[in-house]
Amino acid sequence: MYFDKRKYKGSCPHCEVVIEYHVIIFPVENDDGEMVCTCGACGEEISIPCLNPEESHIISGANKDYVIDYSYEAPSYLTEIDAMFEYNGDIFKNAPSYNSNTISLYSCETCDDNLELIAHQEIDKKFNEFASAINNYTIIDIKGYGFLPEKILVAINFKCSCGTEHKALFYKDYNHCGFASDDFLLANITNTQDLNDKIDGTLTKSDSLEILKKIIVRWELVFDRTYLIFPYVGYYKSPADKTLKLWKEILSQSHSPKLSIVTKTQTLNSFKKAVTTEYLDYKILERFDFTPKAITSAIKNTNSHAKIYCGVSEDYVESISGSANIAQGPSAEQLTFKRYYSYSDFHRRYLAPFNLKEIPEDLFPLKSTHDCHVLFDEDNNFEFKKLYKKQLFKLLD
Numbered sequence: 001m002y003f004d005k006r007k008y009k010g011s012c013p014h015c016e017v018v019i020e021y022h023v024i025i026f027p028v029e030n031d032d033g034e035m036v037c038t039c040g041a042c043g044e045e046i047s048i049p050c051l052n053p054e055e056s057h058i059i060s061g062a063n064k065d066y067v068i069d070y071s072y073e074a075p076s077y078l079t080e081i082d083a084m085f086e087y088n089g090d091i092f093k094n095a096p097s098y099n100s101n102t103i104s105l106y107s108c109e110t111c112d113d114n115l116e117l118i119a120h121q122e123i124d125k126k127f128n129e130f131a132s133a134i135n136n137y138t139i140i141d142i143k144g145y146g147f148l149p150e151k152i153l154v155a156i157n158f159k160c161s162c163g164t165e166h167k168a169l170f171y172k173d174y175n176h177c178g179f180a181s182d183d184f185l186l187a188n189i190t191n192t193q194d195l196n197d198k199i200d201g202t203l204t205k206s207d208s209l210e211i212l213k214k215i216i217v218r219w220e221l222v223f224d225r226t227y228l229i230f231p232y233v234g235y236y237k238s239p240a241d242k243t244l245k246l247w248k249e250i251l252s253q254s255h256s257p258k259l260s261i262v263t264k265t266q267t268l269n270s271f272k273k274a275v276t277t278e279y280l281d282y283k284i285l286e287r288f289d290f291t292p293k294a295i296t297s298a299i300k301n302t303n304s305h306a307k308i309y310c311g312v313s314e315d316y317v318e319s320i321s322g323s324a325n326i327a328q329g330p331s332a333e334q335l336t337f338k339r340y341y342s343y344s345d346f347h348r349r350y351l352a353p354f355n356l357k358e359i360p361e362d363l364f365p366l367k368s369t370h371d372c373h374v375l376f377d378e379d380n381n382f383e384f385k386k387l388y389k390k391q392l393f394k395l396l397d
């Protein structure tokens with residue numbers, strides 16, 4: 001039967017332990033009632049008022065003992081669960097996004113075409129072709145013959161108006177959920193102006209931020225780790241909603257623990273203050289584990305004014321540095337893109353001087369259960385192919 005599921009977190013009124021539960025909602029008829037539960041921590045009996053108590057269920061923190069349906073039973077009058085939140089994934093994150101109509105990361109070497117825009121139009125156009133190939137692979141995967149890919153990669157060929165051939169590389173996390181062409185993120189386009197040339201000069205704060213949002217999406221696929229090193233977000237007296245919006249724009253770009261934010265304690269505090277102003281006491285959200293991992297695991301770097309953004313792997317590093325903080329506005333900032341072919345060389349120059357034990361000289365790639373992606377390349381009629389992560393660089397130029 002079709003139903004909707006709402007996710008909640010609350011706390012035990014006796015001992016404050018966090019209790020997570022799902023409420024099932026039917027399209028037409030819903031019973032009002034309560035789940036009578038025993039707290040897993042203190043053993044007290046508590047009441048969780050909800051719709052459809054029979055079908056709704058506890059995820060963690062308590063045991064469901066029995067249900068009361070208010071249409072023919074009286075309420076239990078037990079102490080009710082405290083501070084219930086409905087949540088849907090991470091409340092500080094959206095899907096990664098960028099605007100292909102603004103300053104682009106990838107330009108043709110010879111013509112002025114907006115290649116990002118064309119690449120997105122091409123993936124829309126060819127969606128049905130590769131989507132059926134992805135579905136074919138998923139059937140194999142569900143039967144247990146897949147190879148546990150981390151991401152789906154889609155490589156699309158197209159020509160720009162000057163006739164140059166380009167290959168755009170898109171990705172999304174691999175799972176068995178439905179998908180649309182908008183879920184695929186752009187990681188690279190070949191035969192473009194070198195990023196060394198493209199990102200080198202003076203530009204507005206807003207354009208700098210757009211460049212960073214796009215490059216974080218690229219680095220999420222290409223590198224083992226991404227470090228965003230900046231002293232400030234927004235301006236000194238930015239209103240809470242503006243500060244939060246900026247944080248959200250950055251935090252949304254990466255959905256993995258690959259991304260590390262390195263910033264001043266006061267800048268992290270300004271995020272917490274903005275959350276408290278806009279939503280709810282940050283400490284309460286912390287207790288319910290609603291705070292973004294990138295913030296709770298941020299690296300504090302108090303004695304620094306440097307702005308360095310980098311994607312790093314053992315043998316390859318891309319970095320953008322200059323004057324740009326995370327901010328919007330028309331005023332001028334300077335940014336320069338550089339490549340390094342040794343992490344230890346890059347670390348010695350750029351990271352070691354901060355003296356942070358969280359950024360050691362040895363790069364430990366994050367533990368992953370996946371050593372490969374599944375590639376659907378137009379050159380290969382979008383038939384699936386296993387691509388080891390270390391082979392990825394072949395697709396970049």
Ligand SMILES: [Zn+2]
Nearest residue numbers: 012015039042
């Ligand atoms: Zn309790």
Ligand SMILES: [Zn+2]
Nearest residue numbers: 005021022057
């Ligand atoms: Zn559930």
Ligand SMILES: [Zn+2]
Nearest residue numbers: 108111160162
């Ligand atoms: Zn061209």
